[in-house]
Amino acid sequence: MSKEAPQRIFRHRGYTRSDLDEHSKVERFRSELKEAKLGKVWFSQVSAQNDPFDTNPAYEESSLREVKSFMEEFRRIAGARASFYDPDFVTTAVNRGYKKSQAKRHLRNYKQTRRSVRQVFEQHQGESLVCCFTEDPHNILMWSYYSCSHASFNYEFSLQRDKLETGKSVIADVRYVTERPRLTTIDMLRRMAQVNHPKDYVESLQDQRRIDDATLLCKSSHWEHEKEWRSLRTPQSKPGYYSISPYKLTGVTFGCRAQPELVSFVKSQLSGEVEFRFLELSGSTYELRYS
Structure with missing residues (x-):
């Protein structure tokens, strides 16, 4: 509490x-x-925190079936052309010289989604300010x-x-x-969807608190003597x-x-x-x- x-x-x-x-x-x-x-x-x-475990939860890879199910439900909410890191991925890809058919295939490449989401998520979290x-x-x-x-x-x-x-x-x-906090691929997808599609996708308060704790506010009990408080700012700063x-x-x-x-x-x-x-x-x- x-x-x-x-x-x-x-x-x-x-x-x-x-x-x-x-x-x-x-x-x-x-x-x-x-x-x-x-x-x-x-x-x-x-x-830039001095403890490499700080803001660095353990990672558990979700199954391809779970990733596919989440992405299909997400696109029903945010639009068929949306991805977890872009409001309209197809248009963005075409503007960068890709064929529309290539972009659409990429949206349904769930192995690639699973590989890339952790990197994108950790980059985003690392840019938060504290x-x-x-x-x-x-x-x-x-x-x-x-x-x-x-x-x-x-x-x-x-x-x-x-x-x-x-x-x-x-x-x-x-x-x-x-015990080190643990996040799954689906947890990371939920957070990235919330960040990039705030009007379309909203995390539950329970998920929001759990992910914030794991990525920003949980530390090993070795540090308990510090009685630490943190002020946080978004990655846009x-x-x-x-x-x-x-x-x-x-x-x-x-x-x-x-x-x-x-x-x-x-x-x-x-x-x-x-x-x-x-x-x-x-x-x-x-x-x-x-x-």
Whole structure:
């Protein structure tokens, strides 16, 4: 079951004191801080995730009979000339120099459909955009992995209290699972039909949620300590800065090894906009705490 959107989410960064020595890095850093003040964060392609299992479900090939049955039913809905990757495949093929008879035969080549759908689907999914957050600002491993061994900082974004429902439409919680999600050829055909023929073919809510979880929101339980949330954008968008409103920047926390020069630079760009905090090691336990 989907969790309620958290009041605060945190995004670790990897800038350190050494980045202030190169003009190009300084300008990129300054640009990011400027965007953060506006409530915008960088979204990258899903295919760039560091875990090769992430957004990569197991694949089960459907039978040719199942593929044929789906495609025939699909064309009854979307039109006899439609394919899962083109609203009117015959016209497109003819415009590219193919004979109409060749194009029509291709539409009924279910072996070719089965071979190509996985490649097309994975390319489409890999072009989706994602930005990752955590709800735990004190996790030692997160600071070690994503904030340069505690030498960098993280952003704190807070949700406006009267925008709880809107917040849940902006971010989604990652599902940590012990068994790798599994999709079939038919699942992929359903998604591609939905993407390319939204007026004609609509996935059931159950299928939509299951496929989204498998391709965008499921991770191995090895990562459960990260308590991750994700904001997602469609493949039609390009990597870049996008708003996560109604979340807005309210704080910056520096790691226990952050150098004074880094702290001063961040403060000079965000002063007056956010609250600044510093982490230190607990004197008696393996914990981080605010100083």
